Amino acid sequence: MTDIGSNLTSERLKIVHGVWRDLAAGRIGPKRDEITPALLRGTTAFTFTIDVVDGGRDFRFRFAGDRIIQFIGRRLAGSLLSEIRGARFFDVMHMLYEECTRTKAPVARGPVQTTYPGKEFLEIETIILPLSEDGQTVSCLFGAMDSRQVGQPYSA
Numbered sequence: 001m002t003d004i005g006s007n008l009t010s011e012r013l014k015i016v017h018g019v020w021r022d023l024a025a026g027r028i029g030p031k032r033d034e035i036t037p038a039l040l041r042g043t044t045a046f047t048f049t050i051d052v053v054d055g056g057r058d059f060r061f062r063f064a065g066d067r068i069i070q071f072i073g074r075r076l077a078g079s080l081l082s083e084i085r086g087a088r089f090f091d092v093m094h095m096l097y098e099e100c101t102r103t104k105a106p107v108a109r110g111p112v113q114t115t116y117p118g119k120e121f122l123e124i125e126t127i128i129l130p131l132s133e134d135g136q137t138v139s140c141l142f143g144a145m146d147s148r149q150v151g152q153p154y155s156a
Contacts, residue, residue: 010146029130050141056101088115
């Protein structure tokens with residue numbers, strides 16, 4: 001099985017994946033409170049946490065770093081993903097979150113040109129990582145997103 005982290009192009013996402021992998025230590029994923037800003041070495045602005053609702057039927061936005069809020073253009077904390085679905089960007093997001101929850105394994109996507117309205121000049125790379133409070137089920141998702149202008153390298 002290939003380590004998903006070896007296929008990432010963003011150094012920020014590689015850092016986030018490495019922190020998650022080390023904390024997971026062979027488990028489905030670490031507990032949510034094991035992930036701390038101090039461990040993320042300057043990548044917190046690119047990270048997010050999502051609560052899994054009803055076993056993955058829906059997802060509630062919990063935290064998004066400043067760079068993600070800038071990308072989306074607003075805070076989504078407390079909102080359900082089902083409340084904003086319908087746009088391709090959020091439908092793909094739901095599919096990726098569902099896959100991570102179902103497979104209990106990391107999911108990565110990109111770099112791909114974004115379908116987010118008004119941001120089509122950017123491409124994004126995303127990693128979604130399972131967190132588990134009981135060691136059996138995915139209770140929360142932790143991830144990161146990095147963006148760059150289409151055709152340009154990711155900045156440090």
